[in-house]
Structure formats: structure tokens, C-alpha cells
Amino acid sequence: MTAWPPAITIPRLGVGVGLRAEIEDLVIDHADQIDWLELITEDYLFNPHRRATLAALRQRFPLIPHGVELSIGSAEALDREYLSALAELVALVEAPWCSDHLCFTRAGGIALSALLPLPRTAEVVTAVADKVRQIQQVVGVPFLLENISAFIDLPGEMPDAEFLTRIVERADCGILLDLTNVYNNAVNHRFDPLTYLDAIPLERVVQVHLAGGTYAGDLLQDNHRTAVHTEVWDLLRHVLPRAPISGFMIERDGKLPDDFPEILADIARTREVLGTTGAGAESR
Known part of the structure; x- marks a missing residue:
């Protein structure tokens, strides 16, 4: 283990939004209210039409690739073609970092269409960490792992916070800390989210995700279909004094573009929370 943060300068980007095709025109029209954009990596890796839009977007916003199909927790080796394309995308948009989820999405070459939790064992710790080192070497920028929302809590050798x-x-x-996922898991698996947050190395948090979800019976779903939960704002206030966060991002899916005003409201609310806690957006 070496010292953190890395020698590479990580800029403070401010408050951004996850780019979705349904709101792309609205995002451009409201560029004065949005600091940066998170791109779904797979939308651009092998899609020439989507890649053609990046030059215009890059003129207006910093762009950060965020993957959903790297499947870093699969037993198989990393997909070298995917990794090479990711490095090309990172260079193309001059991204200061990139990210993906601490999970697996493929097994035996089969796409499972879900972000699935990993067995919390020392063997998996070693395997995933070795893959992250490979990724960072290839892409040339810091790589962040995101904690996922999981409907099931697999038994393991260690608690989830220790695993991460x-x-x-x-x-x-680094860590992409999804505070909504922390809250969802705390509700669904009945633990204290503050205890979880206090157990992870907050000094490694480069980015946070903020979102809302809906209930299916007693189960809180991570579907990004509502405004950010009140409790998630409280978690943000809790971590801000100790986490040198470079990017705050609102995740929204569902009824787009109709819900775009709520996205702007959540962006404004994020800035309000930052203002009341004394957090800024200057470069670190």
C-alpha cells in the first residue's frame, strides 16, 4: 500500500449529473447549472454515433466515464479489449479518473444483467485488488470502486465495510461512495449507516453518488426514480468533514425528461449542503 491521495492531481469538479440520452439536450441548455457529467462507459466504448457527441460535450463539461460491465469481481481475467477501449475513452475525454462497481456482472461468459455482490473473502480481496492495479496501470488515471446496493447479504469472512x-x-x-446505496443497504439489512461510513477510509473518497429510490413492500429499491432521500443528505453532511470529495453527482433514471426539474433541484440542494458545511469546489 502506498500513500493516498495519488501523485496525480485530482481536480475538484463540483456538482454534476449522470448523462442520459433522454436529457442530453436539456443538460446542454442548462450548462450554467451543471459543473460536470458522468458518462455510462458502455454507451461510448464501441458506439461511433455516441462517441461523435463527445467533442461538443467536452467543450462544455469535464467528463468522467463510469462503467457497469467491467465485472471486476468475475473469476475470469479482465477483458483486455474492453480495458483497452476504456483507456482510449479516458484519454479521449481527458478524464481525471474513471470508475466501476465492486461486483460481478458476468459469470462463465454470460451477462447476468445485474450488479451482484461478491463473497467477502480474503481470496476475493486479493483477486479484485490485483485487477484494480492492472486497470490503473492501463488507463493511467486513478480508478474508483463503487459500493453497490444489494438485495441479499452474502455471508462472508468479514463485514462489508472491512471488505471494501x-x-x-x-x-x-479511490472510492466512489454511493451514499444512497449505503442508505438502501442499511434499511434493507438493518444496520447503522453511520457505523458503516465510520469504518471505511473516507480519505479515499473522490466522488459521491446521490439519488433516490422507491419501496417495493418493505424493500427499498435502488432505481434512481425519486429526488434524493432526506436521510442521504444527512449522510453527506456526516462524511464531508473527513472526505476530500472532488465530484458530487446526482443519479436519476425513470421518468426522463419529465423529472429534469427535480435533477436541477437536487443539484441546487447539494450546493446548499456544501455551503452550510463549509465544503468548497476548489482544486485539491
């Missing part, structure tokens, strides 16, 4: 901590410290990478 051991991986990021062994890999010497």
Missing part, C-alpha cells in the same frame, strides 16, 4: 477497505487499500485506489 481491504480492497481499496491493497489496490491503492
Whole structure:
């Protein structure tokens, strides 16, 4: 393990939004209210039509690739073609970092269409950390792992917070802290979210995700279909004094573009929380 943060300068980007095709025109029209954009990596890797839009977007916003199909927790080796294309995309948009989920999405070459939790074992810690080191070497920028929302809590050798901590410290990478996922898991698996947050290395948090979800019976779903939960704002206030966060991002899916005004409201609310806690957006 080496010292964190990395020698590479990580700029403070401010408050952004996850880009979706349904709101792209609205995002451009409201560029004065949006600091940066998170791109779904797979929308651009092998899609020439989508890649053709990047030059115009890059003139207006910093762009950060965020993947959903790297499947870093699969037993198989990393997909070298995917990784090479990711490095090309990172260079194309001059991204200061990129990210994906701490999970697996493929098994035996079959796409599972879900972000699935990993067995929390020392063997998996080693395997995932080794892959993260490979990724960072290829892409040339810091790589962040995101904690996922999981409907099931697999038994393991260690608690989830320790699992994440051991991986990021062994890999010497950053964290994309999804505060909504922390809250969802706390509700669904009945634990204290503040205890979880206090157990992870907050000094490694480069970016946060903020979102809302809906209930299916007693189960809180991570579907990004509502405004950010009140409790998630409270979690943000809790981590801000100790986490040198470079990018705050609103995730929204569902009824787009109709819900775009709520996205703007959540962006404004984020800035309000930052203002009341004394957090800024200057470069670190």
C-alpha cells in the first residue's frame, strides 16, 4: 500500500449529473447549472454515433466515464479489449479518473444483467485488488470502486465495510461512495449507516453518488426514480468533514425528461449542503 491521495492531481469538479440520452439536450441548455457529467462507459466504448457527441460535450463539461460491465469481481481475467477501449475513452475525454462497481456482472461468459455482490473473502480481496492495479496501470488515471446496493447479504469472512477497505487499500485506489446505496443497504439489512461510513477510509473518497429510490413492500429499491432521500443528505453532511470529495453527482433514471426539474433541484440542494458545511469546489 502506498500513500493516498495519488501523485496525480485530482481536480475538484463540483456538482454534476449522470448523462442520459433522454436529457442530453436539456443538460446542454442548462450548462450554467451543471459543473460536470458522468458518462455510462458502455454507451461510448464501441458506439461511433455516441462517441461523435463527445467533442461538443467536452467543450462544455469535464467528463468522467463510469462503467457497469467491467465485472471486476468475475473469476475470469479482465477483458483486455474492453480495458483497452476504456483507456482510449479516458484519454479521449481527458478524464481525471474513471470508475466501476465492486461486483460481478458476468459469470462463465454470460451477462447476468445485474450488479451482484461478491463473497467477502480474503481470496476475493486479493483477486479484485490485483485487477484494480492492472486497470490503473492501463488507463493511467486513478480508478474508483463503487459500493453497490444489494438485495441479499452474502455471508462472508468479514463485514462489508472491512471488505471494501481491504480492497481499496491493497489496490491503492479511490472510492466512489454511493451514499444512497449505503442508505438502501442499511434499511434493507438493518444496520447503522453511520457505523458503516465510520469504518471505511473516507480519505479515499473522490466522488459521491446521490439519488433516490422507491419501496417495493418493505424493500427499498435502488432505481434512481425519486429526488434524493432526506436521510442521504444527512449522510453527506456526516462524511464531508473527513472526505476530500472532488465530484458530487446526482443519479436519476425513470421518468426522463419529465423529472429534469427535480435533477436541477437536487443539484441546487447539494450546493446548499456544501455551503452550510463549509465544503468548497476548489482544486485539491
